[in-house]
Amino acid sequence: MQSFTISAKSRPGKLKRYTREHSAKLPEIVRLEVGAFKANCYVVYDPEGNCAVIDPGDDADFIEEKIRELNLVPKLVLLTHGHSDHVTAAPDIALAYSVPVYLNNKDAFLFRKASRFPGKLTGLKEGELLKAGELRVKVLEIPGHTPGSVALNLMGTPHVFCGRVFGENRFWLFR
Numbered sequence: 001m002q003s004f005t006i007s008a009k010s011r012p013g014k015l016k017r018y019t020r021e022h023s024a025k026l027p028e029i030v031r032l033e034v035g036a037f038k039a040n041c042y043v044v045y046d047p048e049g050n051c052a053v054i055d056p057g058d059d060a061d062f063i064e065e066k067i068r069e070l071n072l073v074p075k076l077v078l079l080t081h082g083h084s085d086h087v088t089a090a091p092d093i094a095l096a097y098s099v100p101v102y103l104n105n106k107d108a109f110l111f112r113k114a115s116r117f118p119g120k121l122t123g124l125k126e127g128e129l130l131k132a133g134e135l136r137v138k139v140l141e142i143p144g145h146t147p148g149s150v151a152l153n154l155m156g157t158p159h160v161f162c163g164r165v166f167g168e169n170r171f172w173l174f175r
Helices: 060-069 090-097 105-114
Strands: 002-007 016-019 028-034 039-045 050-054 073-078 101-103 121-123 129-132 135-141 150-154
Touching: 028 060, 039 060, 050 060, 050 129, 050 135, 060 090, 073 090, 073 129, 090 101, 101 105, 105 121
Parallel strands: 002 028, 050 073, 073 101, 101 121
Antiparallel strands: 002 016, 028 039, 039 050, 129 135, 135 150
16 A cells, blocks of 8 residues: 655655555555645545545645545545534545545534535444445544544554544544
8 A cells, every 4th residue: 555645835756755565455544635635535545546535624726636646536525524624625625526425414514604515414323334436435433522423443454534533532543
């Protein structure tokens, strides 16, 4: 598996690569640093190029550029919670590729404050399994940072995307 990080503020030539020997069937993960807060946005894709965009916090043009560069086909946008640094580019990505936006319904009010998305949000529920090509993502509710915070477990891998998990007197341990 190959993972790499690219910052929107340092695009040209600033590619950090982390590689491991794995089966060619495992998904690839690209971490992009976006927005003023350098929030993590992930583009996760299968060998056929089907991808999910997780927490597109800002810099939609930059995210779309990476999707085109890698010759990917977005299938869905997944949001771990509704704060603006994780959702601002979601409407642009969803509209550009005609894909659904998934968010826990308990955070819909936060999303609506942060964006002017005219489309429909699709609610995420505990235990739900989402599919995009060969990608399988299981939803885990982890309220605390926001009422609707979720973790997204990339099935068949040790990866869990969780946005932020801190809250009042709460912590989470994933194994």
